[in-house]
Amino acid sequence: MYRVAVVKLTSCSGCINEIVYAFTFSDIVSKYRIEYFTELVDVEEMGGVDIVFIEGSISNKHQEELVKSVRAKAGFVVAIGTCAVMGGVQSLRVGSDVNDVKKAVYAEPQYIEVYSDVKPVTDVIKVDFVIPGCPINGSALTSFLRKYAFGGLPIAVHESVCAECKRRGLECVLVARGVPCLGPVTVSGCGAICPSFGRGCYGCYGIKYFDLNREKLEAFSRRLAELGMDRDDIDALLKGYGFKVYSAIMRGGEA
Amino acid sequence: MDNECYLHKAKYVMLETRLLNTGLAKKVWSCSTMNTNELCGNNCNLFVGGFKDLGTVVKLLQEDLGGVRLFGYKLHNDRIEFGEMKDFDEIPTTVADIQKPGYFRISSTGYRFRHSFSSPKAFLLPPEHSILTVSQGYEIVEDGDGEMGVVFLGIKPCDRKAMSILDGILYGKSPVYTKRRDSIKAIIVEECLEPGETCFCSAVKAGPTISSGFDIAYARLYKDTLVFKYGSSLGEKILVKAGLQKAQDSHVKAYFEMVANAISMMNSRISRVEELQKALKERIGDKSFWEKVSSNCVGCGNCNYVCPTCFCTEINDIVEEGYSKRIGMWLGCLTYTYGLVAGGHFRQELYTRYRHFVLHKFLFYPKQVGDVGCVGCGRCITWCPLGVDLRDTLNLLVEGGTR
Amino acid sequence: MKVELQKDNYTANPFVFRKALVVNKVEEAPGIYTYFLKFDGEFKILPGQFNMLYVYGLGEVPISLSNLPIFRNGYTLLEHTVRVMGAVTKAITLGLGIGSFIGIRGPYGNGWPLKDAEGRDITIVGGGIGIAPLRPIIKYVEREREKFGRMNILLGARTPRDMPYKYELDKYGAILNTKLLLSSDTPADGWVHHVGFVTDLINNIDVNIKNSVVFVCGPEVMMRVAVKKLLGRGFRKEDIYLSLERRMRCGIGVCGTCQFGHYFVCRDGPVFRYSDIEDYLWVEGI
Numbered sequence: 001m002y003r004v005a006v007v008k009l010t011s012c013s014g015c016i017n018e019i020v021y022a023f024t025f026s027d028i029v030s031k032y033r034i035e036y037f038t039e040l041v042d043v044e045e046m047g048g049v050d051i052v053f054i055e056g057s058i059s060n061k062h063q064e065e066l067v068k069s070v071r072a073k074a075g076f077v078v079a080i081g082t083c084a085v086m087g088g089v090q091s092l093r094v095g096s097d098v099n100d101v102k103k104a105v106y107a108e109p110q111y112i113e114v115y116s117d118v119k120p121v122t123d124v125i126k127v128d129f130v131i132p133g134c135p136i137n138g139s140a141l142t143s144f145l146r147k148y149a150f151g152g153l154p155i156a157v158h159e160s161v162c163a164e165c166k167r168r169g170l171e172c173v174l175v176a177r178g179v180p181c182l183g184p185v186t187v188s189g190c191g192a193i194c195p196s197f198g199r200g201c202y203g204c205y206g207i208k209y210f211d212l213n214r215e216k217l218e219a220f221s222r223r224l225a226e227l228g229m230d231r232d233d234i235d236a237l238l239k240g241y242g243f244k245v246y247s248a249i250m251r252g253g254e255a
Numbered sequence: 256m257d258n259e260c261y262l263h264k265a266k267y268v269m270l271e272t273r274l275l276n277t278g279l280a281k282k283v284w285s286c287s288t289m290n291t292n293e294l295c296g297n298n299c300n301l302f303v304g305g306f307k308d309l310g311t312v313v314k315l316l317q318e319d320l321g322g323v324r325l326f327g328y329k330l331h332n333d334r335i336e337f338g339e340m341k342d343f344d345e346i347p348t349t350v351a352d353i354q355k356p357g358y359f360r361i362s363s364t365g366y367r368f369r370h371s372f373s374s375p376k377a378f379l380l381p382p383e384h385s386i387l388t389v390s391q392g393y394e395i396v397e398d399g400d401g402e403m404g405v406v407f408l409g410i411k412p413c414d415r416k417a418m419s420i421l422d423g424i425l426y427g428k429s430p431v432y433t434k435r436r437d438s439i440k441a442i443i444v445e446e447c448l449e450p451g452e453t454c455f456c457s458a459v460k461a462g463p464t465i466s467s468g469f470d471i472a473y474a475r476l477y478k479d480t481l482v483f484k485y486g487s488s489l490g491e492k493i494l495v496k497a498g499l500q501k502a503q504d505s506h507v508k509a510y511f512e513m514v515a516n517a518i519s520m521m522n523s524r525i526s527r528v529e530e531l532q533k534a535l536k537e538r539i540g541d542k543s544f545w546e547k548v549s550s551n552c553v554g555c556g557n558c559n560y561v562c563p564t565c566f567c568t569e570i571n572d573i574v575e576e577g578y579s580k581r582i583g584m585w586l587g588c589l590t591y592t593y594g595l596v597a598g599g600h601f602r603q604e605l606y607t608r609y610r611h612f613v614l615h616k617f618l619f620y621p622k623q624v625g626d627v628g629c630v631g632c633g634r635c636i637t638w639c640p641l642g643v644d645l646r647d648t649l650n651l652l653v654e655g656g657t658r
Numbered sequence: 659m660k661v662e663l664q665k666d667n668y669t670a671n672p673f674v675f676r677k678a679l680v681v682n683k684v685e686e687a688p689g690i691y692t693y694f695l696k697f698d699g700e701f702k703i704l705p706g707q708f709n710m711l712y713v714y715g716l717g718e719v720p721i722s723l724s725n726l727p728i729f730r731n732g733y734t735l736l737e738h739t740v741r742v743m744g745a746v747t748k749a750i751t752l753g754l755g756i757g758s759f760i761g762i763r764g765p766y767g768n769g770w771p772l773k774d775a776e777g778r779d780i781t782i783v784g785g786g787i788g789i790a791p792l793r794p795i796i797k798y799v800e801r802e803r804e805k806f807g808r809m810n811i812l813l814g815a816r817t818p819r820d821m822p823y824k825y826e827l828d829k830y831g832a833i834l835n836t837k838l839l840l841s842s843d844t845p846a847d848g849w850v851h852h853v854g855f856v857t858d859l860i861n862n863i864d865v866n867i868k869n870s871v872v873f874v875c876g877p878e879v880m881m882r883v884a885v886k887k888l889l890g891r892g893f894r895k896e897d898i899y900l901s902l903e904r905r906m907r908c909g910i911g912v913c914g915t916c917q918f919g920h921y922f923v924c925r926d927g928p929v930f931r932y933s934d935i936e937d938y939l940w941v942e943g944i
Contacts, residue, residue, distance in 0.1 A: 027576045146574040151753030152716035153745040155571055158591040159556060162640070166560030167382035167585055171334050171372050174640045176359045184555035184640045210591040211554035211605045219551040223357070223641055386673045391714055393677040393759045429912040430671045540941045567914030570907045572715050579715040581673065586915065593915060594943075596905045597744025607943030611917070619920035 002149070003049040005036035007070050009056030009063050009121070010090060014135035015081040019053060022141045031149040051076045051148070054127075057083040057090060058119040071125040078144065082134040082241045084121040086206040089134070091118035091243035092236070120244055129153060134204035134241055137189050158210055160184050161201050165192035173200055180224045182237060185212060206242030212249050301502035301510065302483040302494055306348060309481060311497045312471060313343040313408060313443070319493065320404060320440045326378055327408035328371060333361055335371040337378065346409050348478075354451040354633065357642030366478050369451040372638050374563035375407060375414050379421060380585075382560075384431045386570065387581040396578060403438045409445040412462035413454075413630040415469060417563035423624025424566055431583065441489060446474035448513040450521050453633030455646060457518040458525045461630035464514055474510060482510050521631070525646050526653035528617075528627070534652040535618045542606065548648045549609035551641045552589070558612065558635035558643075559587025564620075564628050567593065588612055613648060672910050675712050675761035676701075680754055681735070686822035687815070689742040690787060691751050692724060694735060695762060701734040703727050704769035705794030706901060706929045710909045711738065711750065712761030719746045720766070720906040720924070722791035726798060736762070739790035739822060766909040767928045770795055770899060775871040779807035781863060783884050785814050785856050785876025789822055791901050791928075792875050800833045807870075809833065810863040814841040814856025814876075818849050837863070856880065860887040867892045875901040882939060885932055895933035902928050902935075919944055 006019055016039055023029055036046040046052075052074035058064050071077055082088045093101045098116040102109035121127060131140050143154045157163075161183035165172070173179040173195050181200030183192070185208055194201050207217075217238070224234045239246050317323055328335050329345035335352070351365025359372070388396040418436075425432035447454070447463040456462030465472050470490035473481045482502055485491040502510075538544050559565040569586035572579045586593060588611050594602030602608050620628025629645075636644050682694035703709070703723050710718040725737035742751045754760060772795065780799060784792045799806050811830050815821040821840070831838035839859045841852035852859055857880060872893060874884045881900050888898055904916035904923040911925035919938035921927060938944045 025576065143574065147572075147715055147745075150713070150715045150749060152713065152749035155569075155717060155745065156592070156595075157569065157571075157586075158595065159586075160554065160590070162555040162557050163560065163585070163587065163590060166372075166557065169336065169338075169373060169377060169382065171336065172359075172557065172638055172640065175357055175638050176334075176361075176372070181640070184553050184557070208554075208591075215550055216553050219641060220553055387671065389712075389714060389761070393675075393712075393714060393761055395674055424914075425912055428672070428910055430673070432912075536937070539937070539944070542942070566912070568907070568912070569915070570717065570913065572717050574715040583913070588914075594905055596903075597747065601904060602943045604943055611944075614919075615917070619917070622920035623922075 001033045002031060002051055003035045004032050005046050005049040005052040005070070005074065006034070006039075007036075007046065007052055007054045007066070008038065009054065009067070009084070010059040010118075011056030011081060011083045011088065013055075015055045015083075015133070018136050018138040018141055019055075019080070021138050022145055025142060028142060028145045028149075032145065046070065046073060048073050049075070051078060053078045053080045054084050054121050055080045056121075057087050058121065058124060059090075059114045061113070061115075064119070064124055067121055067124050076128045076148075077125065079121045079127045079130045080141075081136050082132045082204060082206045085130045085132045086209075086242040087118045087120045087244040089241055091120075092239055094118050094243060094247075118243075123244070131189075132187055132205045133189055137191065140189055157188065158208075159188045160208060161186045161188050161190065161192055161195070161205070164188050164190070165195045168192055168196060170195050173198060174223075174227070178227050180227050180229050180234075180237075185217065185220055185238075187242075202237060202240065204241050207238065207245045207249070209242075209245045209248075214250055214252060217246075217249055300484060301507055302499035303502040303506050304481050304483060304497075304499045305479040306344075306481065308483075308497060308499060309346075309473060310343050312483070312493055312499075313406070315493050315496050316406060316441055316443070316471075316489075319489070320406065323404040323406045323440050325406050325408050326375070327410060328368065330361075335361065335368065337371065337373040337375060340408065343408060352451060354453045354637040355642075356453065356636050356644045357639055359637050367447075367449050367475065369447060369454060370411055370414070370632060370634065372561050372634065374561070374632075374634070375410055375418060376421065376563050376565075378405070379418065379435050380425065380429070380432050380566055380568075383582055383584045385580055386431065386583045389579050389581065391577060391579075404440045405435075405438045406441045406443065407439060408443045410442065411447055411632070412444060412465040413456045413632040414563055415442065415444055415465055416456075416461035416630045417632075419468065420564045420620065420624055420626060420628050420630070421566060423626075441470045442468070444469045444472040444486075446472055446514075448474050448476070448510075448517055450517050451633060451637075453636040453644075454631060455521045455525045455633060456631035457521045458528050459627050459629050459631040461632075463517045463521075474513075476506060476509050476513070480506070482506055526650045528649070530653050531617045531649060532621070534655075535614060538652060539610075539614065539618075544651075545606040545610045548651060549606045549643075551643050552605060552609050553641065554589050554591060554605045554608065555640060556587030556590040557638050557640060558645075559589055560585055561634040561638040563630060563632060563634070564616070588615070613645070617649075673763070673908075675710070675763035678736075678760050678762045680756055680758045680760060683754070683756055686739060686824075687820045689751070690739060690820075690822050692737055692739045692822075693750070693754070693760075694737055695760065696733055696735050697762065698733050700729050700732075701727065701736070701765070703736065703765035705772060705798055706769035706791055707765040707767045708791075708909075708928065709736070709738065709762050709764030709766065710906075711740075711746075712763070713746055713749045713754070714761070716749050717746050718761075718907070718909075719744075719750070720909060722901070722928075723765070724790040724793050726794050726801070739787070739793075741787040764909065766924055768926070770873055770901075770929055771871075772798060776805045777807065777869075779809070779865045779870045781810045781812070781860075781865055781870060781872040783812045783856060783860065783872065783874045783876070785880045786816065786820065787822070788876030788880075788901070789813050789815075792873055793823060795873055796830055796833070799836075803834050807835075808865060809836040810865055811836065811838045812841070812856050812859045812863070813838070814843065814859075814880075816843045818842050818846045839863070855883065857883045857887050860884065860891060870897055872898045873901075874898065878902075885939070895936065896931055898932035899929050900932060900935070900939075902930060 174181040179200045182203035183201040186203045187205040325340040330347040347368040353360045469486040473483045568583045616629040678695040678697040681696045684692045708720045708722045712718045721738045724739040728735040841856045845853045906916045907913040909924045911922040916923040
């Protein structure tokens with residue numbers, strides 16, 4: 001029996017549902033015991049565990065310290081969701097004045113303690129495995145849990161959403177209908193859900209942290225502009241989920 | 256002129272175009288020395304009919320073979336894809352495709368369809384296919400699918416050439432490919448008399464006509480005027496049974512003129528492919544050249560997946576409760592994972608993977624299967640979301656310089 | 659339609675593996691283990707060839723044969739030395755103890771050209787885990803000593819601790835007409851051998867260059883340096899053999915991921931004559 005903990009930071013909790021769902025498979029439940037999971041188990045403090053899943057991004061000092069202590073208590077750390085892996089959609093606020101942001105959201109902003117920066121978990125501690133997604137694909141998690149139970153890990157396939165799109169036999173929405181689509185520069189894993197409904201990918205698994213540089217991303221932006229997209233919309237879309245990766249690429253060099 | 260001479264005229268135009276490209280144009284048209292089979296095969300024994308006759312031909316073929324399924328390009332919800340057809344009339348006859356780098360549309364103003372993002376590869380080597388099912392106790396669980404018989408209807412000469420290339424790599428080796436290849440009982444090819452804007456099949460000798468490796472071929476002279484020919488005794492039997500008329504001189508003349516025009520149009524778009532190998536050998540280690548030509552490439556792999564000859568696969572274990580399914584899945588060489596191993600990466604930089612794509616098609620395939628691995632269908636150009644044009648790279652290679 | 663296609667050596671499903679039992683496991687060095695695998699039936703495999711080892715639910719890894727195979731009483735005993743690298747090798751080394759099962763299919767690849775090496779001097783240059791595929795050559799030459807000329811064995815590792823087969827290295831040096839030279843990239847207490855790269859030792863060997871065969875295996879950088887040094891000493895391109903590593907998934911030349919130039923490493927290699935790969939070996943990322 002592997003002991004499991006789930007720790008939630010700043011996020012919408014969408015990935016939590018996928019975690020709960022994964023633990024409904026009998027072959028998985030038989031190999032894992034949930035020790036700490038605020039949504040499921042009535043335990044105040046996380047003890048030592050074999051695996052911890054960390055969901056969400058880091059917004060303040062408290063979360064940063066929590067993550068460090070969690071790392072010390074866990075044998076294996078999995079960052080779950082685009083927030084934990086790349087900062088998620090909330091990192092769009094980076095670059096704006098943090099007080100303005102607080103005021104825009106909260107009635108009494110003086111009680112809100114947050115960094116001006118948003119940190120992915122992977123920036124703060126060493127992570128053993130990542131599962132991006134907004135939310136994550138449940139089958140990626142069950143695959144991880146099943147393979148970890150045999151002493152292994154799923155193979156890492158680093159590719160664009162396009163690969164999954166073509167393997168599903170879908171026609172490219174960008175090429176065939178001029179629909180702006182972030183598939184070519186977005187990490188795979190979703191199974192090309194949006195293109196399967198004739199929509200463009202909006203990059204919720206985050207910008208590819210491999211193969212891209214400023215020149216390539218700019219060429220891609222020009223392509224979206226040719227399809228009639230507004231510059232601001234393109235920027236928002238590219239920054240959207242993988243802001244940290246996007247800004248690293250645009251600062252120069254490869255991600 | 257008789258049929259033979261029209262053929263020679265067409266060959267002459269073809270040769271002349273080729274020679275003009277190399278700057279060595281001279282009169283070479285000589286009726287007595289030409290191999291009449293090279294262009295269309297079977298001494299251009301042409302028949303004429305309409306789509307109704309094609310329907311008859313398909314029906315007779317199905318009856319003759321018994322219980323075969325039809326696979327081909329079919330029009331469905333404004334989308335054309337390669338797949339199983341309920342009936343021959345699903346074949347696209349009332350629409351045209353408009354293809355440009357990074358651009359594809361179906362238009363109702365024309366009637367000539369070239370090809371779509373999918374190809375016979377989707378049948379022969381499915382994007383995800385089971386290679387083995389294993390129990391937790393390391394026992395093999397047999398899961399063979401039943402025997403089937405298939406007729407390919409309306410595939411293009413480039414598609415047929417792509418099958419020969421895949422045969423060279425996979426036939427007799429890959430279980431899924433071999434089984435599916437063996438299931439093909441007959442091939443009906445549609446020749447292309449008006450190439451698309453991204454087509455260059457004639458430059459790599461993959462089209463626009465076909466001379467062998469098919470049972471029946473047809474070309475659409477006009478909307479409902481088809482020129483038929485047979486490429487096998489089965490094909491001959493069926494065409495005779497269908498009672499098709501011999502083509503008249505006017506049909507033959509129009510056919511060859513259109514073929515000749517198609518060839519000269521395509522050849523004018525691309526440099527001397529025959530000089531590519533030398534250029535590739537010289538440029539193989541020229542990092543800055545390859546970085547330059549791949550500067551707009553984002554490594555999405557669309558070119559690989561739409562390519563009718565790309566066959567690379569990854570093998571992934573999908574674990575279910577109590578057993579594991581080993582799945583072969585398409586993995587393009589443009590994707591980051593290609594060359595990535597635990598503890599290292601053989602092709603970390605994207606330019607090396609773009610280079611591999613080009614080298615493989617034009618330098619390595621000839622050594623692997625005895626022929627260039629590109630069939631000039633232009634799918635990689637049309638379906639590249641950034642419109643990266645392989646022909647630009649090839650032209651730069653042959654003409655030198657980095658633009 | 660006449661389809662003239664050739665099915666060579668085609669079996670119903672080449673991905674079917676044999677179920678093998680782990681009968682022994684030896685820790686060679688940190689993260690390097692030798693597995694002794696036993697299964698029913700005879701199995702022909704040559705030095706330099708490899709097998710695909712399958713771990714249930716995780717996948718396969720190509721692993722070279724690391725000792726001569728034993729056929730006895732209707733069963734086969736094979737040795738494979740595995741280094742922890744990725745998910746599958748980690749699962750093998752950490753998870754598979756004596757008494758466990760593993761899937762095995764093969765043999766794949768061409769192997770070292772030992773027949774051609776008969777009557778000639780043999781030089782072996784191995785680095786790190788690259789020593790494993792060379793080890794069966796040493797065993798073979800020891801067994802058939804009179805068939806070969808002088809043997810020079812040059813082995814190197816990052817540190818003395820990382821050297822595999824430490825317990826039997828002395829025996830290699832004791833083989834008739836054989837010289838063993840060792841090296842460690844970094845100095846260590848009690849290390850009396852060369853400190854530096856194993857390729858440095860190429861200049862120190864006494865060998866009839868005109869009648870020689872060289873077998874090299876190790877990291878690609880090391881093999882490139884070895885080739886330079888060997889050519890510098892006057893060895894012929896045709897006499898230098900390298901065993902290459904690539905990303906391999908199928909072992910039978912259909913998955914396409916192990917391409918090195920126009921070669922499929924799994925089928926055309928993994929052992930290549932340097933003269934056959936000279937156009938590719940120096941091209942970064944080929």
